[in-house]
Amino acid sequence: MPIRPHQVQAVPKPLVEGLEKLREDLTIPEDFSVEVHDAALHAARYPRLPELDRTDLEFVTIDPEGSRDLDQAVFIETSGSGYIVWYAIADVAAFVSPGDPLDLEAHIRGQTLYGPHKRTPLHPPELSEDAASLLENETRPAVLWRITLDEKGHQTARTVRRALVRSRAQYTYREVQDALDRGTASEPLQLLKTVGLLREHIEHERGGVSLQIPEQEVETSNGEWHIVHRSALPIEGWNAQISLLTGMAAADIMLDARVGLLRTLPPADAASLRTLRETAKALRIDWPPDMDYPEFVRTLDPQRPDHAAMLYSCTLLFRGAGYLAFNGQRPDNAQHAALATHYAHVTAPLRRLVDRYAGEVCLAVCAGEPVPEWVATALAQLPREMESSNRKASAYERGIVNMVETFMLSPHVGKEFTGTVVEVDETGEKGRFIIRNPAVEAGIRGVDLPFGQEIRVRLVDADLRNGQSRFELVCSEAVLSATADC
Structure with a gap:
C-alpha cells in the first residue's frame, strides 16, 4: 500500500526515541556539513542565469499544502484546435556544478526523504526551498519544456531549453479542485483539466494503468497524531498527467539520440x-x-x-521498477509496463538526483550539442545509486508509518478490531490485513486466512521503540456472519 508521511508539528515525546532510532538504523543524515551549506549560499548568490526570458508566461505551481521545494510550474494555452503545454522545471544545474560539495552530497543522498517530524532534503534548503525553488512571484532559472498537442491530446512536437520564469501563484491541490468544481478556475487551470482528461483517455487506449489505492498518511489534529486513508483528488491525476507527458517526451528525445536514462518496469508474466x-x-x-x-x-x-x-x-x-542507462545504441525492452510506453524522470530535480542528469541530456540534444562529459560519465552509475536510495526511502517511509501505527495502538493492547485480509502467502497461514479505523495495516498468522474477507483480531503487543504491533486472529468472516459475538 502506498505510504505518504507528511511533515507535521508537535511530535509526541514517546515517538521521538523511536523515530530517531529509525533514522540512525538507516544512516539518515541529520544536516548538511558547513562546507555544503556554504556552497549552497554561494550558489544562491551567483547562479548561472539563461539569456532567454519567459517571465511573460503565466505559470502557477500546484503542490501539497505547505510545500516549499517546488520543482514544477505549469501553463497551458490553446493553439488552433490543439494545445501548448509549457512546463517549467527547477534548474538545479544553474546552482550545482559537477564535483562540487553540493553535487557530491546529492550523489550520497539520492533523493529527498519526507517524515512527519522532519524533512531530509537532497539539496540544502538555501536552494531547495529558496533560491532554486519556483516560488510565487520570484524570477527563477528553469528548464522550460514546450510540448504541443493536437485536439485529442496526442503529442505533436516537443522541445526544451533554459529560460527565466516567474510563477504567478502557489496553489494547493484542494484550492484548484474547489475552483474547478465551482467553475471559478482561470482558463489555464480549466485547460489543465481538459488536457489531463485527454491524456488519461490516451493512457487507457495505450493500455496504461494507474492503481487508485487509498494512501496512508500521517497527520495531526488538535495535537493528536493519526494515520488516515486518503483518496487522491481528480486534479492530482490531471496534474500528474502533465509530468508523465513530459517524462514521455524526454524519453523520446533520448531514445532518438541513443543516449540517456529511462525509468523502466518489466511487464507482468x-x-x-x-x-x-x-x-x-x-x-x-x-x-x-x-x-x-x-x-x-x-x-x-x-x-x-x-x-x-x-x-x-x-x-x-508491477514490482521491479528501475533505471536503464544507455549511450550509443537504442536499448531493447526499455518500456515502463504500467505506463505502456517509454518514460524518463525529468520533472523533480530538487527532490531526485536522476532528474538533473536526464534533463541535461534532453537540453543538449535539443540544442544540437554534445551531451556534457560530466553527464555522460555519470550515466552508468546512476541506476545503482538510485536503487540504493529507493531502498532506503521505502524502508524509512514504512518504518515511520509502523511507528505511528504502534503509537496510536499502544493504549489499546488487548482490544479487538475488525479488518480485511489483503494478502495471504502460499501456505494460507501468513498474511496482511487492513483496519479501516484507525487506518492500520499489519501482519497476521492463522489457519486458512480468508483472503479479501473480514477477520476479527486482538492486539497483543505494541512495541513503540521498534515500531512493531502484534495481533492474533480471533475469528474470520464465516464466524462473524454466523454470530455477532465471537
Missing part, C-alpha cells in the same frame, strides 16, 4: 496474470475472460474492502 484472475475469483469479483487487465483495474472501487484487496494484489504485478 502470464503466470502472474493467471494468479491475479484466480485472486479475483476468490474475492467473487467479476472479471470477464475477454476483459484485459487495464480495463479490469478501472472497474475497481478502492472504497470497497474486496476491491481494495484486489487493488493491493494488483501492485504485485
